[in-house]
Amino acid sequence: MVVGNKLGISKRNTTQRIYNKKEMSDFTTYVNKVSQLSKEAEEDLLPRLIPKSFRKGQVINTEGQICKKLFFIDKGLVKHYYHHKDRVFILRFFSETNFFTVLDSFTNQTPSQFITIALEDTETSSIDYADFDQLCRRHHTFETFSRKLFTMAAVVNLKRIKEMFDADATELYKEFINENPHLLQRISLGDTASYLGISQVTLSRIRSKK
Amino acid sequence: MVVGNKLGISKRNTTQRIYNKKEMSDFTTYVNKVSQLSKEAEEDLLPRLIPKSFRKGQVINTEGQICKKLFFIDKGLVKHYYHHKDRVFILRFFSETNFFTVLDSFTNQTPSQFITIALEDTETSSIDYADFDQLCRRHHTFETFSRKLFTMAAVVNLKRIKEMFDADATELYKEFINENPHLLQRISLGDTASYLGISQVTLSRIRSKK
DNA sequence: AATACTTTTTTACCTAAGTTAAAAAATCAT
DNA sequence: ATGATTTTTTAACTTAGGTAAAAAAGTATT
Secondary structure, three states, X not given: OOOOEEOOOOOOOOOOOOOOOOOOOOHHHHHHHHOOOOHHHHHHHHHHOEEEEEOOOOEEEOOOOEOXXXXXXXXXXXXXXXXXXXXXXXXXXXXXXXXXXOHHHHHHOOXXXXXXXXXOOEEEEEEEHHHHHXXXXXXXXXXXXXXXXXXXXXXXXXXXXXXXXXXXXXXXXXXXXXXXXXXXOOOOHHHHHHHHOOOHHHHXXXXXXX | OOOOHHHHHXXXXXXXXXXXXXXXXXXXXXXXXXXXXXXXXXXHHHHHOEEEEEOOOOEEEOOOOEOOXXXXXXXXXXXXXXXXXXXXXXXXXXXXXXXXXXXHHHHHOOEOXXXXXXXXXXXXXXXXXXXXXXXXXXXXXXHHHHHHHHHHHHHHHHHHHHHHXXXXXXXXXXXXXXXXXXXXXXXXXXXXXHHHOOOHHHHHHXXXXX
């Protein structure tokens, strides 16, 4: 296919800062929406949750680094991407009320090929791999949650393969704005192009035509 | 096995047939390779397995049809594809010692957008969705197997997205033959092209150049 | 062996999208 | 507000890969 956006170098950079004020996360609420936990599982989960905040531009997980956490986003936006031959490819954006992790890195505890950074100030609640693993072993209901969560991820990825296959650049863009109206104003044209696998120039042309 | 070679060939389009002589499938062996089942789970699983054979060219599951089974291939080859605007796109091939199903159709019991057909005479062992669901509920170890199986599917799909993004037609072909040397002789040029998302002509050109 | 499919290769031509470069517009920092 | 940086748009040119159609090679059927 060979697509993606040329890599540009940005000079604006904010430093990282961890929020000190702890607030309640919707992590468990959304776990239960995927699959209802038993009372015991929920009680075992709650004390393991770790609030973590990221500043806009801050790296959450980078290449070669093992992703040790499953995150839930309470607020904010994150991009999950990689470089290849001077191009940038964005695999996915994750925003509020969604779980995310680096799929293969987390599940196999192997180094990530991808980079995850915050596109906005982002508040998450996370659980460590070791805890995740324990909860899966101890609680059948938590294992069921995990199964459903990762099955959903597999289905989402399958859908993306299908889209990439049969849609041209214009169709890809239309589908994207259709399915992500809430993200449209929050993602730059360049990032949108990197997600769609087209050049920024092509996306600009598409936009101007409509 | 009853059917001889010549007889088998002449009987081109016979409908499906359940083997009368029951042979052991490797279904449980490979379940245990993914994740070790408890004794009880395995005993509960075994009687639910249904042997199913498909003739070359036979449709296993089609568009609009809910995929009601999780299959394990003991022998043979299957393609999983769809049509879009006069083109054919093959999402994946599945061959011996692999599990397969129509991911979203099976997990949500919704109509499939895809078609699955046998590319060779294929022997499978399968389990019904209702049984699968029961086993997941009853046995924590079976749920763990499912979680790992579908997580693997998600990872495979992610890898495919990455490949489609950053590889041109030639690279895609090289990666394909590298990773599927055992399939190369069994899949036609046309099907290979449909899998790579390129035209048959392009693939022919690539081949001749090397 | 002869006929008829089917699959693969080759050729000529065409189109969607990439590349480069530069200008215009929008955004941010002081 | 001012200048600096980043983002988006526009234009000219290039290219990878698509389409169609015909030739060649391979398989199957009588």
